[in-house]
Amino acid sequence: xSAEARHxxxxxxxxxxxxxxxxxxxGLRATGxxxxxxxxxxxxxxxxxxxxxxxxxxxxLLAAMGDGRRxxxxxxxxxxxxxxxxxxxxxxxxxxxxxxxxxxxxxLP
Numbered sequence: 001x002s003a004e005a006r007h008x009x010x011x012x013x014x015x016x017x018x019x020x021x022x023x024x025x026x027g028l029r030a031t032g033x034x035x036x037x038x039x040x041x042x043x044x045x046x047x048x049x050x051x052x053x054x055x056x057x058x059x060x061l062l063a064a065m066g067d068g069r070r071x072x073x074x075x076x077x078x079x080x081x082x083x084x085x086x087x088x089x090x091x092x093x094x095x096x097x098x099x100x101x102x103x104x105x106x107x108l109p
Contacts, residue, residue, distance in 0.1 A: 020079065058079055
């Protein structure tokens with residue numbers, strides 16, 4: 001994954017994380033159609049970048065919210081956990097790539 005792709009993925013993860021935090025604060029039942037549409041757009045973006053597990057988890061959340069099921073809270077927590085792991089992996093890969101570039105440039109002691 002290129003540095004630019006990692007940056008875009010991380011930006012999407014941070015945006016999605018912020019929106020999920022807002023869902024927690026406001027409550028799942030208070031979510032409007034505009035919020036759901038924004039989340040659905042993120043679902044497509046996740047699929048395009050190859051994060052199919054995250055896209056599936058977000059799809060489960062959207063389906064549960066749309067049906068008004070109680071499982072929506074579980075789906076939200078599961079998605080947040082997966083999102084954190086994905087963010088950690090992206091961060092780790094970015095650090096490894098930066099370290100390798102610095103090492104190749106002779107910038108490390």
